[in-house]
Amino acid sequence: MKITRVETFLVAPRWLFCRVETDEGIVGWGEPVVEGRAHTVRTAVHELAELLVGEDPLRIEDHWQRMTKGAFYRGGPVLSSAVAGLDQALWDIAGKAFDAPVHQLLGGPVRDRVRVYGWVGGDEPTEIAEAIAAQVEAGLTAVKMNGSGRMSRAGTVAEIDGVLARLAAAREVLGPHRDVAVDFHGRFTAATARRVIPLLADAHPMFVEEPVLPEHTHLLGDLVRSSSVPIACGERLYSRHEFLPALQAGIAVAQPDLSHAGGISEVRRIGSLAEVYDAQLAPHCPLGPIALAASLQIAFATPNFLIQEQSLGIHYNVGAELLDYVVDREMFRFVDGHLPRPTRPGLGVLVDEDAVRRADELGHEWRSPTWRHDDGSFAEW
Numbered sequence: 001m002k003i004t005r006v007e008t009f010l011v012a013p014r015w016l017f018c019r020v021e022t023d024e025g026i027v028g029w030g031e032p033v034v035e036g037r038a039h040t041v042r043t044a045v046h047e048l049a050e051l052l053v054g055e056d057p058l059r060i061e062d063h064w065q066r067m068t069k070g071a072f073y074r075g076g077p078v079l080s081s082a083v084a085g086l087d088q089a090l091w092d093i094a095g096k097a098f099d100a101p102v103h104q105l106l107g108g109p110v111r112d113r114v115r116v117y118g119w120v121g122g123d124e125p126t127e128i129a130e131a132i133a134a135q136v137e138a139g140l141t142a143v144k145m146n147g148s149g150r151m152s153r154a155g156t157v158a159e160i161d162g163v164l165a166r167l168a169a170a171r172e173v174l175g176p177h178r179d180v181a182v183d184f185h186g187r188f189t190a191a192t193a194r195r196v197i198p199l200l201a202d203a204h205p206m207f208v209e210e211p212v213l214p215e216h217t218h219l220l221g222d223l224v225r226s227s228s229v230p231i232a233c234g235e236r237l238y239s240r241h242e243f244l245p246a247l248q249a250g251i252a253v254a255q256p257d258l259s260h261a262g263g264i265s266e267v268r269r270i271g272s273l274a275e276v277y278d279a280q281l282a283p284h285c286p287l288g289p290i291a292l293a294a295s296l297q298i299a300f301a302t303p304n305f306l307i308q309e310q311s312l313g314i315h316y317n318v319g320a321e322l323l324d325y326v327v328d329r330e331m332f333r334f335v336d337g338h339l340p341r342p343t344r345p346g347l348g349v350l351v352d353e354d355a356v357r358r359a360d361e362l363g364h365e366w367r368s369p370t371w372r373h374d375d376g377s378f379a380e381w
């Protein structure tokens with residue numbers, strides 16, 4: 001079998017899909033994207049496609065090696081995400097060629113269903129009780145929310161009280177049998193994180209995510225030691241090498257994104273590395289259906305898996321939703337807060353190709369917002 005063509009599709013709300021075609025009629029789909037840099041990643045995918053066209057798609061690891069290392073310079077979000085989407089597509093092709101779901105090729109299922117969480121509250125969370133109640137109504141047993149909106153790096157008493165009140169309100173709606181995770185997007189300093197995170201312990205968050213920025217991984221150890229709250233990070237780490245210091249620092253939850261961290265091939269390895277540090281894997285996925293399908297394949301094959309993020313109803317999905325691009329929506333229907341095991345070959349997702357091609361004609365120009373502090377300086381979003 002030979003790869004004959006690689007196409008990309010820029011689709012709303014902010015995603016990029018790729019389609020890898022072979023001379024035997026088998027087609028693989030992937031989702032190579034960095035949110036806000038989709039056009040840049042698209043260019044990278046087409047540059048990498050030069051390495052793939054004419055080659056046997058089943059030599060996945062060899063392609064991964066060439067794509068990540070072949071141009072001498074390596075790593076970073078753009079290249080790692082371009083590789084990630086192509087890697088997903090190659091695994092999709094392999095599964096279809098061997099008539100097996102990808103998790104079967106990875107050693108077979110280690111669980112029967114996968115627990116998922118949904119987002120509540122958006123960028124500037126205020127009233128979250130109603131949104132949580134709606135997610136519970138939709139059958140979810142766990143939610144994630146931003147701990148705060150825009151806030152000062154040092155955190156005023158009012159801002160910190162706001163975080164505590166929001167989490168307490170969430171816990172009240174969820175009760176003791178459901179979970180809440182709190183995301184901080186590295187909005188405050190490590191010193192503020194050391195003050196704030198121990199205060200969250202009483203509400204028992206499932207984990208606190210990105211309490212500091214990814215460039216401050218070296219400060220995570222102090223943070224881990226400063227409280228009993230499980231610390232999570234990883235959506236902005238792109239390889240097992242970048243996860244190593246975070247794991248050594250003692251994070252409880254590793255969150256590689258299947259569309260950023262080198263795809264199925266690398267996230268599989270990050271999961272194994274996390275196991276060495278007794279950390280659990282919670283793949284990041286505020287993205288589309290192909291990224292979620294790839295995440296599920298990992299979730300079903302990974303013993304130290306914790307929970308899966310998914311984007312249905314997320315505040316970013318304006319103008320299009322995950323289900324708009326799939327033929328079989330049942331694959332993503334929650335039952336008691338879980339998703340069932342996909343049994344179709346490959347990634348298991350049936351992409352609605354006509355819908356994807358139509359969406360690409362419109363494209364999108366999604367960009368991250370720019371926030372500023374009161375004095376006009378740049379603020380982390």
Ligand SMILES: O=C(O)[C@H](O)[C@@H](O)[C@@H](O)[C@H](O)CO
Binds near residue numbers: 035183185235
């Ligand atoms: O955990 C999450 O889903 C993320 O923090 C998510 O909100 C961001 O990564 C966003 O996708 C950036 O554009």
